[in-house]
Amino acid sequence: MNLNFAAFPCLETSRLVLRKMSFKDATDLFEIRSNPEMIDYSDSKLDEFLEDTIKFIEIINRGIEKNKWINWGIIHKENNKLIGTINIWNFDMEEKKAEIGYGLNPKYQGKGLMSEALKEVINFGFKEIGLDSIEVWTEKRNERSIKLIEKHGFNYLKEVREMGYYKKQQFNMKVYVLNKGDSYGSSILWFSCWLTYAWRKIW
Secondary structure: OOOOOOOOOOEEOOOEEEEOOOHHHHHHHHHHHOOHHHHOOOOOOOOOOHHHHHHHHHHHHHHHHOOOOEEEEEEEOOOOEEEEEEEEEEEEOOOOEEEEEEEEOHHHOOOOHHHHHHHHHHHHHHHHHOOOEEEEEEEOOOHHHHHHHHHOOOEEEEEEEEEOOOOOOEEEEEEEEEEOOOHHHHHHHHHHHHHHHHHHHHO
16 A cells, blocks of 8 residues: 655545645634534544644644545635545555545535545545555434445445543444445546546547
8 A cells, every 4th residue: 555645645626625734724624623513423522722723733744744644624616715624544554444534614514515525535545545445434323424425335334332532422333335346436446547548548
């Protein structure tokens, strides 16, 4: 697997730019990380101050420098605002697998934006990193998240019960997996290879 993120890979869709976060994004990210709606289905702690968010960005970027994970800020082209994040993390070198995690400002949910971002990140995971499988862990009550990953071809694998650290409650996590050989994983790789072939033919 290729886990060298020194040259940070910016991704792009019709409406979004996925890029490395900077401290200039702190205000937009604080709007997300201080919103109680964002932790309805996760054992997370809200940011109380802007300084908390700045520290989070620092931790995330330090992890990228060490190739522990890769985390993109999701930027809306319409207003150049950071509206969410998406990452690939928890790499398993032996099995060539990893997890994807994501979060989107509630003001921008229900518009298909995370679907755009997820498609690009899945493609990056299979094609550029060389993953054989990608997992998503989501709380079973999070119907919107489940609908999103099922749309992208993820298959239900198992349910895992976890006890929260901050909330002191049990979370029932549904684990979904997408393998490179599955229909969706295969189709994006085939399309990417076809584009490369077509480009070479043109030039």
